[in-house]
Amino acid sequence: MRLVVIGGNAAGLxxxxxxxxxxxxxxxxxxxxxxxxxxxxxxxxxYIEGRVRRLEELQVASIEEFRTKRRIxxxxxxxxxxxxxxxREVALAGxxxxxxxxxxxxxxxxxxxxxxQGRDDPRVFALQTFAxxxxxxxxxxxxxxxxxxxxxxxxxxxxxTEVLRARGLHVSLYSADDRLLGSANGSLQEALARRLERxxxxxxxxRPVRSLSELEVDGREPDLVLLAAGFRPNVELAAEAGVEIxxxxxxxVDERLETNLTGVYAAGDCAEALHKITGRPAYIPLGTTAxxxxxxxxxxxxxxxxxxxxxxxxxxxxxxxxxxxxxxxAGEDARAEGFDTVSARIEALERAEYFWGxxxxxxxxxxxxxxxxxxxxxxxxxxxxxxTNVIAAALEGGLGVEELEMLDLAYTPPYARVxxxxxxxxxxxxxxxx
Amino acid sequence: MRLVVIGGNAAGLxxxxxxxxxxxxxxxxxxxxxxxxxxxxxxxxxYIEGRVRRLEELQVASIEEFRTKRRIxxxxxxxxxxxxxxxREVALAGxxxxxxxxxxxxxxxxxxxxxxQGRDDPRVFALQTFAxxxxxxxxxxxxxxxxxxxxxxxxxxxxxTEVLRARGLHVSLYSADDRLLGSANGSLQEALARRLERxxxxxxxxRPVRSLSELEVDGREPDLVLLAAGFRPNVELAAEAGVEIxxxxxxxVDERLETNLTGVYAAGDCAEALHKITGRPAYIPLGTTAxxxxxxxxxxxxxxxxxxxxxxxxxxxxxxxxxxxxxxxAGEDARAEGFDTVSARIEALERAEYFWGxxxxxxxxxxxxxxxxxxxxxxxxxxxxxxTNVIAAALEGGLGVEELEMLDLAYTPPYARVxxxxxxxxxxxxxxxx
Numbered sequence: 046m047r048l049v050v051i052g053g054n055a056a057g058l059x060x061x062x063x064x065x066x067x068x069x070x071x072x073x074x075x076x077x078x079x080x081x082x083x084x085x086x087x088x089x090x091x092y093i094e095g096r097v098r099r100l101e102e103l104q105v106a107s108i109e110e111f112r113t114k115r116r117i118x119x120x121x122x123x124x125x126x127x128x129x130x131x132x133r134e135v136a137l138a139g140x141x142x143x144x145x146x147x148x149x150x151x152x153x154x155x156x157x158x159x160x161x162q163g164r165d166d167p168r169v170f171a172l173q174t175f176a177x178x179x180x181x182x183x184x185x186x187x188x189x190x191x192x193x194x195x196x197x198x199x200x201x202x203x204x205x206t207e208v209l210r211a212r213g214l215h216v217s218l219y220s221a222d223d224r225l226l227g228s229a230n231g232s233l234q235e236a237l238a239r240r241l242e243r244x245x246x247x248x249x250x251x252r253p254v255r256s257l258s259e260l261e262v263d264g265r266e267p268d269l270v271l272l273a274a275g276f277r278p279n280v281e282l283a284a285e286a287g288v289e290i291x292x293x294x295x296x297x298v299d300e301r302l303e304t305n306l307t308g309v310y311a312a313g314d315c316a317e318a319l320h321k322i323t324g325r326p327a328y329i330p331l332g333t334t335a336x337x338x339x340x341x342x343x344x345x346x347x348x349x350x351x352x353x354x355x356x357x358x359x360x361x362x363x364x365x366x367x368x369x370x371x372x373x374x375a376g377e378d379a380r381a382e383g384f385d386t387v388s389a390r391i392e393a394l395e396r397a398e399y400f401w402g403x404x405x406x407x408x409x410x411x412x413x414x415x416x417x418x419x420x421x422x423x424x425x426x427x428x429x430x431x432x433t434n435v436i437a438a439a440l441e442g443g444l445g446v447e448e449l450e451m452l453d454l455a456y457t458p459p460y461a462r463v464x465x466x467x468x469x470x471x472x473x474x475x476x477x478x479x
Numbered sequence: 480m481r482l483v484v485i486g487g488n489a490a491g492l493x494x495x496x497x498x499x500x501x502x503x504x505x506x507x508x509x510x511x512x513x514x515x516x517x518x519x520x521x522x523x524x525x526y527i528e529g530r531v532r533r534l535e536e537l538q539v540a541s542i543e544e545f546r547t548k549r550r551i552x553x554x555x556x557x558x559x560x561x562x563x564x565x566x567r568e569v570a571l572a573g574x575x576x577x578x579x580x581x582x583x584x585x586x587x588x589x590x591x592x593x594x595x596q597g598r599d600d601p602r603v604f605a606l607q608t609f610a611x612x613x614x615x616x617x618x619x620x621x622x623x624x625x626x627x628x629x630x631x632x633x634x635x636x637x638x639x640t641e642v643l644r645a646r647g648l649h650v651s652l653y654s655a656d657d658r659l660l661g662s663a664n665g666s667l668q669e670a671l672a673r674r675l676e677r678x679x680x681x682x683x684x685x686r687p688v689r690s691l692s693e694l695e696v697d698g699r700e701p702d703l704v705l706l707a708a709g710f711r712p713n714v715e716l717a718a719e720a721g722v723e724i725x726x727x728x729x730x731x732v733d734e735r736l737e738t739n740l741t742g743v744y745a746a747g748d749c750a751e752a753l754h755k756i757t758g759r760p761a762y763i764p765l766g767t768t769a770x771x772x773x774x775x776x777x778x779x780x781x782x783x784x785x786x787x788x789x790x791x792x793x794x795x796x797x798x799x800x801x802x803x804x805x806x807x808x809a810g811e812d813a814r815a816e817g818f819d820t821v822s823a824r825i826e827a828l829e830r831a832e833y834f835w836g837x838x839x840x841x842x843x844x845x846x847x848x849x850x851x852x853x854x855x856x857x858x859x860x861x862x863x864x865x866x867t868n869v870i871a872a873a874l875e876g877g878l879g880v881e882e883l884e885m886l887d888l889a890y891t892p893p894y895a896r897v898x899x900x901x902x903x904x905x906x907x908x909x910x911x912x913x
Contacts, residue, residue: 055897085831085892085897087890087891087892087897088831088833088892091831091833091834091892091893096833096834097833102832102833200891204891321887331890332890332897333887333888333889333890333897333898334887336897336898337885337887341885353885354882354885356887357887358887359887359888359889360889360890360891361889361890361891361894361895362891363891363893363894368893368894370889371889372887372889397519397522397525398536399522399525399530399531399536400525400530428865429894430865430889430891430894430895431862431864431865431868433889434865434868434869434888434889434895434899435868435869435871435872437869437886437887437888437889438869438872438873438876438878438886439872439875439876441873441876441878441882441886441887442872442873442875442876442877442878443876444872444875444876448788448875451771451775451787451788452871452872452875453755453767453768453771453790453791453792453793453806453871453875454767454793454868454871455767455793455794455795455804455805455806455864455867455868455871456521456765456766456767456794456795457521457634457638457794457795457796457797457864458519458521458522458525459525459797459802460795460797460802460863460864461795461864461868463489463519463521463766463767463770464767464770465868
């Protein structure tokens with residue numbers, strides 16, 4: 046029995062490692078087209094910042110570890126040119142064919158490349174791979190650019206405003222629409238705009254960029270342009286092999302993460318996942334989800350029957366020192382999905398002032414008719430992951446608003462408050478619902 | 480209609496305030512025997528430390544605010560001598576009688592006073608009231624004691640080790656048993672012992688103290704003794720009036736927090752609460768619970784029908800910089816309640832090293848036969864409230880171990896990890912259960 050995994054990062058390697066733990070006899074081959082496997086892409090902005098000194102610190106595990114400790118044949122520079130499911134084999138770009146019994150597609154995503162004139166200009170950078178990061182850091186260290194334009198208001202674009210400001214550059218951020226982080230939530234947009242302004246970042250929303258010549262930073266043209274306009278799932282290889290693509294544009298999978306082709310699974314940034322709040326497939330590429338999907342796909346490929354339960358889209362990002370956490374669907378994001386909603390938004394200290402308590406905003410949204418909790422948004426300088434994750438667990442457990450209001454949370458002055466901001470928001474929401 | 484509340488702190492004032500919000504016509508009288516109402520007792524150690532400069536900072540709301548803004552007649556120095564339920568009145572120590580239609584008993588708890596010879600010695604202090612705190616801080620400021628003995632290994636005793644060490648004293652801690660924080664959990668005891676040793680606190684367990692002459696600090700007799708041997712519920716007034724006392728020694732209540740006497744409610748540190756894991760009444764006096772019980776008792780006294788859902792016993796304490804969080808029943812604490820258990824304990828970084836990630840220990844316990852999650856213990860220098868509260872929400876929502884393992888939590892390097900320590904612990908626990 047041979048398992049072939051296409052893709053050597055979060056989802057692919059999680060699948061391979063889990064399959065190995067469950068089946069010590071399985072032959073496992075991982076094919077990675079790039080030169081590096083198993084790296085923590087989310088850490089790249091902090092390598093640019095300088096906080097991560099060497100890229101190797103972002104290497105989660107080495108090829109050697111996979112080969113010797115786990116007996117997984119990890120190959121880099123191994124680009125798959127075609128999947129031939131009829132004969133259960135993949136063809137590499139160099140011509141080699143590798144047969145499989147089970148296949149996990151974990152081809153990930155690539156940066157979206159909006160049709161921008163001049164995007165091959167040497168001032169233009171992306172930030173997905175180690176090579177991207179090395180090139181950008183070298184440029185910053187050696188050329189000392191002064192003015193950066195960032196195209197895209199997603200995670201990387203926003204994280205990089207902080208990094209580039211910290212490195213002393215003037216920064217303009219261009220977003221094609223008015224939905225930073227892809228969210229319609231009004232409180233979120235307002236908080237981000239305020240924070241960017243406070244940190245001297247010029248924010249241009251509803252400004253799709255067609256040519257580099259449109260960009261200006263501090264009244265002049267930028268000497269650094271970062272393309273961070275989101276990601277597109279790498280589905281072409283799968284689609285050509287007859288794997289069904291969902292409406293989101295990513296690979297469609299069932300709850301066991303199997304595609305329409307028997308024995309072929311998909312996981313991570315190339316695949317859809319069930320959104321637990323809408324009950325519909327969604328495309329929300331995140332490292333957390335990729336790792337979890339990989340584990341489940343690997344288990345099923347190794348003969349188990351495991352279910353991937355779906356996602357809440359829980360995420361957090363730090364933007365110029367401001368933490369923004371989201372889980373489920375809050376405010377306008379729930380309304381955009383067709384829910385009739387009630388939202389409560391409160392601001393409270395997240396711990397006592399004498400322990401440097403910071404203000405935190407919590408917004409909770411429920412469905413008006415049923416009172417069902419739909420999601421939460423948390424914004425602040427401290428304690429944001431904490432509250433976001435409490436709300437995520439409440440959503441997962443299907444807590445009612447009354448149950449959330451009475452949730453027995455921990456308190457002591459150095460760490461928390463006697464009425465946690467999440468509980469205060471739940472109190473407000475219950476009043477609005479009754 | 481008149482509501483009388485006995486006790487002017489967390490539970491009593493929460494009850495009064497909630498009743499007012501629900502019924503603007505109700506007459507509300509709060510009788511507090513002490514000189515101060517509405518203070519945050521949990522902050523007293525940090526007043527002794529000096530971080531809280533004035534006691535007024537720990538005053539949550541003033542009597543004036545209650546009187547004018549909420550039209551609640553709050554009286555201090557008003558000691559109730561008897562409850563006469565047959566005639567629906569309370570008699571004050573001075574002789575005055577006040578009739579009631581509804582009564583909320585929120586008499587709180589008092590420091591346990593183990594039979595110690597010499598406890599009236601001027602070197603002996605407690606820490607429950609503003610007066611206690613003023614006396615202790617003045618003693619520290621003026622007399623500059625060098626050697627402190629703390630009697631009791633509960634929250635206050637342990638918090639005060641940190642405070643007194645920070646003020647430069649030598650400190651010995653005496654515990655009557657080997658269960659600091661009242662817990663049988665082995666990992667907890669070990670972590671606390673290690674931390675106290677590292678901070679130069681001499682820990683004496685299984686050492687019930689009968690006379691001050693037994694105490695030694697740094698080889699000599701202490702010049703400061705702090706009595707912190709736990710709390711006893713103030714139930715005498717209620718018991719004399721015919722209110723039923725439960726097996727825990729605290730006032731027995733139903734799920735609406737009504738006692739056996741119709742129209743008489745009890746809330747806070749004088750009352751029992753249903754423990755959600757054991758399904759039995761428990762006595763776990765905490766400020767969080769007192770506030771929540773007060774709200775429910777106040778609502779029911781004002782004519783609503785609300786249910787207090789019970790407690791998980793979620794708590795957190797900081798001991799010499801180490802956070803210790805507990806929720807539900809973990810490890811030996813679950814076994815002590817008769818459960819046949821499986822526990823997983825893991826240690827992991829709670830965020831990336833390049834964001835000063837600290838190691839955190841998470842222990843999760845489940846019932847062996849059913850796989851039901853019973854509780855968690857979290858120990859570390861950062862992120863402890865966060866993980867404790869995620870586990871609390873998971874317990875509240877009845878998440879299975881598999882659901883917890885796949886919980887969609889937030890990740891970004893500055894705040895969290897791609898596999899949160901709670902998820903890693905759940906993975907381990909699932910393996911042990913299967």
